[in-house]
Amino acid sequence: TPDDTAPLTGGTPAPGGVLRYFEPQTWTTLYPPSAGFYPNGGIVNNITDRLLYQDPQTLELHPWIAEALPESNADATEFTFRIRPGVTYSDGSPLDAENVARNFDLYGRGDNTRALPVSEQITNYAGSEVVDAHTVVFRFDAPAPGFPQATSTMNSGLVANATLELDAEGFGPGSAASVITSGPFRITEEEVGTRLSVRVREDYDWAPPHLGHQGRAYLEGIDYLVNGEYSVRIGALVSGQADGVRQVDAPDEARVQEKGIQLYAQPTNGINNSINFRPRNPILADRTVRRALTHAIDRERIVRKLFTDNYPLATGILASGAAGYVAAPGAWAFDPDEANALLDEAGWTQRNGSGRRVKDGTPLTLRVNIALPQPRSREVMSLVQEDFARVGANLLINEGDYAQQTIDGLELDRVQVYHSMVARADYDVVASQWSVDNRDAFLNHDEETGAWGDERTQEILERVTGSASAGDRAAAVAELQQHFIDEALVVPLFEEPQVFGFRRRVRDFSTEPVGRPAFYSVWLAD
């Protein structure tokens, strides 16, 4: 394959051309609250408009479909948005206050009868009120300071009234064309499982005013192609059959760049790729053990062996670009001697036949899940496994495919060490990850016995989501991070980027704040 040697600069943006873009998995639903899944988000982000626009660099919010930032009351339970006039959906129906209200009524409450879940970013939603054609008010039962940011994410992408009537099937593969949106691209064609085509809306004229580029998108359209085989995607890109791919693996970066491919490593600005010790597990309930295991992990070795400069070693629980980031450089130092000493101290002094520590007849054995969407999770865990083995702890890697990992991840019996990450450019991200009302990475609370693993975490999280003032929320997030460091509950490994590869003719590629591609301003040089 010849190298891509097209010049990287020069030329002015010009309309035209269809971008061929590869995803590793096919999308599963276009229901915006479920757009967290990468393949879904890559589409939803480019076909929907949102009330607000968040700058991916500064993380500041700007007006978009809302003419201005919302007015809110003091305790952040009421938000008033002014809707920009003249915005239409691709079926011609208007995007007005009533439509916006209906969108958030669905996203904030969900509809189990249609199998449409509630958005994880909208909590305590009480209802909406359409004041006039351009004004809508949202109310909450408890302070919802994260709501304005939530309206800027693709999980709050706006859809037409007709689309709001759809059930889960209507948002699913096979009926993509029935999802009507107001974004710069609209869905024109789909081949279930392999391809989705979107084409430009010539009349699009309501881009975020914050952007330099206005009017229609430059691209004629985008073909989202799916191939589960990594080497085929990369091969297609390198050979010029495709224009871009999501997810270039770390070991391939150098080779791909040599071939002239541009890499975009977009930080995801959320919680770092990390492992969580679930404190309700009897072994891990002991803080000394958690500290020992924390010291046993050679994080630098993991990053050095498996990743590149695009994957910086984590310096805090949150990514350095995330809201509320607190630096704690020395917190997770690799110190196997210390680890051994702590384990001895905790009573794990005996060894069994295979050299593993035992206490009261119980072997020091824990099981970790594989976070299949995260980069090289299996390899990362294999190295952690090696590290643990060196201090006499046995780490089992939970076997099974994606569904199996998901299901097992909900069982404390199956998975005691939980590997994951979440991306969202808001303080609320910590609640998404650890709150018992959301993902509950610790499986912190036992419904039946009422027992808590670490109740203080939940208390702090409630202050994060329940405080009206940004200052209070920032303080709570900082406190949470300190708490995790003190209690050795979470070991962040590295800052996880989304690494995209594009051919050199693809210009002005960028992503939204958590790394989903934004193709509105992309153009093709020839």
Added chain:
Amino acid sequence: MSAVTAQAAPAPEAPAPRRHARRRAPRVTTVVAAAILGITILWALVPGLFTGHNPIDGGETAPLLAPSAEHWFGTDQIGRDVYSRVVHGASRSLLAALIAVAVGLVVGSAIGLIAGSRGGWVSEVLMRIVDVLLSIPALLLTLTIVIVLGFGTVNAAIAVGITAIAQFARLSRAQTVSIMQADYVQAAYGSGGSYWGVLFRHVLPNAVSAVLALAVLQIGSAILQISTLGFLGYGTPAPAPEWGLIIAEGRNFVATAWWLTVLPGLIVMAVVVSTHRLGTALREAAQ
């Protein structure tokens, strides 16, 4: 006479010396095949003799190193020595392949034998069951079996073996039906033999050779199928080495680190081809 004549019919037209060469040629390959199998068996029994590297802890070694004098097959995605993993994986992989083939062979042949010798409704019922087995997607079947039996190499092997039952059953039934027509089976009944007696003493030994030919072929596909399960996470638990898993895990590096799939893959091929070769040689020798 006809067999000999037909088998090498053009020979009379060939000059004599070549005939000599031809008769010896297979021996060389047979010896090579035996040597390959011998070495792999030694790998399985005493892996420590063949490699000094730790197969499950790569230490500080860089990942994805190309093959070199230090690391014959290079290093894998987390820096472990691939050759050492292949050597240490031999016992597990060979065992798994044997278990898989044995399950398919034993159960399948039993079904085929009974169906072929009993005929009537017994045969119909058994063969319809086999049809059902053949109809259910292998992936679904193996996954369920593994989940029921529990994860692990042996269970994955058993699951793969169960999916192979149908093929063996069909083949052995065809064999059995024709053997049942042989005079010596009738003669055995005439000698006062019981159904099971005749089945075990006469039908089984005569049916088994063709079935074994398929079994040899199955060894290769068993290793690969177990690898598929391993790759999906239903096979050998990490970090234990297993050939199929090594190959499967290397798939993402086909372009960057070809040795990860190619070298262990070649070992699998060598073992399968050698087994095939040796099987053929044994059959020829028996005739």
Added chain:
Amino acid sequence: MSPTLRYIAGRLGQAVLVLFLAYTVAALLLMILPGDGVLARYANPALGLSAEQIDSIRSSYGADAPWFVQYWQSLTGFLTGDMGYSVNSGAAVSTLIAAALPSTAVLALSGFVAAVVLAVAVAVLASYGRPRWLAAVFDSAPSLFISVPVFWLGIVIIQVLSFQLGLVSMVDPGPVEALVLPTLTLAIPLSAPLAQILVRAIAEVRAQPFVHVARAKGAGEAWMLVHTVARNAMLPALTIAGLLFGELVAGAVVTETVFGRAGIGALTAQAVANRDNPVLLAIVVIATAGFVLVNLAVDLLYPVVDPRLRHRGRVGAAARRQLKGAHA
């Protein structure tokens, strides 16, 4: 009713039974699998749903009903032609299958044809190839073919033929172009057992006296291969060919994944991964129906290829007629 028709009717009757059994077994297997599609989908951390929310969605899907209720509902659904909805995507199963089936059917057919061609070529070269070592190489080809991981084969074929040589495009290929590489990938492992059986069958046929007679008539090896050996060697290969249908489906899973083709194989892989029971059950039913039909076709082909098998039916029919007459 002619005996052939009666035979076909009987076989079709059995086919219905097999279908029912396969369906039931598959349904039971799926119930054994822990977790259901609803759980697999909505417990996905990316959705961030809490346990209560997941539970209420499950009950709205009926996924918490006892297994026999679920089984009965899906069975009656199938009998009335309603295959239900995909748990994963919510799409109607019939839509998904209808979209996937044609592409897989075409791929399976071309893969099968290619496998036969390949197997015949290998078998002929292994049986007739000169010099001897070359024939020996081809003789080992089946065991070689079967020990090549299909995904690896697919990747290598794509890398070399598409990406390196640019012969075929992976992105936006024409309908025929899109078929070439997957067909090759599917055919190679598929041809292995076929070639293996053919090699043995050719050897056996060539040892037959009638081949000797043909040789004594002055026929050359090539002439005999075409006129004498081929059809006789086909007979055992036919049995294996029928069995290959199952392999074809399994092969399609990997091939379609590697080549990013939509089809039953890819659908199967996804459905298994998502515990999408309605889709899986539909696939099982379709695969079973296909399998039963293919094997029926094979059984009907035997007498076409081998006239000796025709005879039995004919005399049997005559005898039955006569005996009936005698009793009356």
Added chain:
Amino acid sequence: MSGAAIGTDYSIEYPDGFAAAASAAHAQPPVLTVSGLGIDYLTRSGESVPALRDVDLTIRPGSMTAVVGESGSGKTTTASAVIGLLAANAQVRSGSIVLGAHGTDPELELGALGPREWKKVRGRRIGYIPQDPGTSLNPVKTVGENVAESLRLHTALGAEARRARVVELLDRVGIDRAAMRADQYPHELSGGMRQRALIAAAIAVDPQLLIADEPTSALDVTVQKRILDLLDELRREAGTGILFITHDLAVAAERADALLVVRRGHVEESGPASRLLRRPESAYTRRLLADAPAMQSLLGGPEAAQTGAAEAAAAEAGMAEAGTARADTVEAGSAQTGSAQPDTAQTATGEGTQAATGEGAQAGTPSSAASGAAAVPSSDHFTQPEDAGRLGKAITPEADADSPPLVTVSGLTQVYARVPRDEHDADAGEQIIGIEDVSFTVARGTTLGLVGESGSGKSTIGRALTGFLAPQSGSIRVGELDAAHLDRRGRRAFRRTVQLVHQNPASALDPVHSVGASIEEPLRNFRIGSRAERRTLVEQALERVALDPSLASRRPRELSGGQLQRVAIARALVIEPELVVFDEAVSALDVTVQSQILELIDGLQRELGLTYVFISHDLAVVRQVAHTVTVMSAGRQVESGPVADVFSRPGEAYTKQLLAAIPRPLETQVLDHQALSI
């Protein structure tokens, strides 16, 4: 030997019809000249084993040279060398094979031909008729396509012309409704038709030389005769030279101009057929003559009977020598049986005997008494009485009217299908496939011969008798047991009482077990003896069938056909059954082995008082061993009675036809079956 002499001395012997063609041929150069041929086989271990040495033979147009010899003597090797299809491991050591010029085709040294040239010779100039019609036609092609192969290969005829020629050829070889037959498949034809189709294929392009490798060995006598007639016709009409290979001396003697007797790769003797038959020079030839049952019964039997006692004074010197030669082959141990065993003794003394069937009062006819009496005094061994007894073995005393027969079959019916009769056989009624309404009895200690053409239902009866087939109707009683109604226990008892010896010993012995294990199997199944005792019993059984007990550890493939048949017999006898059914037990064996086995079972019958049902299509053999005979045709019983009666005064046209088809050397052709009666 003088190769030139072969094939020349025919004119005297031939009937007139042959003379014209033959004398014309005499003037022409030979079709084939083989001289000094020597061939080795290279074995696996690398040594070469000589298979042929110094073979000379000449065939002139229109003449037939027969190569005769025991199994493994090198007959097929000779034929294969001529057509250039030797096995891969064969090496031609010496000699030349020259195919004579013919028309525009030049004379060829066959040894020097390359593959391309061979393709032009095989099929076109040399036709080949294989031994086994059952497997020599491609089963998936129609008969017509099979026959047309040579035409496709060697002529430029179009499809229609080819078809016409095929029909003409099929017609020529005497296949009725040739056009229809051409569209049938080989399995739809009878063995004789298939063999004729093979001949049609071989002569399709009028080859100058025809090689026939045992073309009739597996066929029954009537079919055999038709085929031999056809070959005669061919050489007479087309002047084709024929190389005829057979182990059946009678066939060779009857038809060939010249004979070549081979043994272990050497030519024992060669010369004009008539001379070889009258004055065999080599002891081996004499033995072959003696072993051939047809020769004995047709030459020795009647003539001995007619001339009274002195067989040594028989008109044919050859027969005297045959008798001596035969005596040589008999183990001394069996000699005393003449007196020890009552049945033969009675035969000899002509004591009152009765046919087992109860209707055979003629059994004790003067003829048998006379022949028996004639033989005994002149000989101190049993061979002679037996020879004489072949015209109707005497009936044993146990079988008198009062004691019930061991086997009673009545109304046995197993009809697989009824088909309308062939149009060409215009008789009313229908043909059956299977058997219908068969009834006979077999007295204890006697042998029933079951004869009839292929497909007449002989094996079906055999299977019903041995309990492998539950017939549709009719009853079979063997001793106390009713074969049709057996419970588990009864079946076991039945298996102990009745044993079957299959036609083909190679297929009746499990290839994976040693022959010792096969013999031991019934003992194990019936829990007879301890392990050690069983081993002794197996050894005894082997000894009884005159096999070295050390052979017990061998696999079937390591034994010759004759040895295998003896193993099969040993297995049948080891549990000492009362009834043994032999289904074509000797048909495929060469004469020498055949006579060994016949003697063996005869001796065992006398020794153990066994009862036999002996199935064969070979009348000569049946005549030799049976007391009574049942003739089957197309599933129906045609005739039955004591052997002497049925064979000497056949009541049915079909039986006459069967008898007439028995091959006999030229000089005895004047005898028709009437001459057999006394």
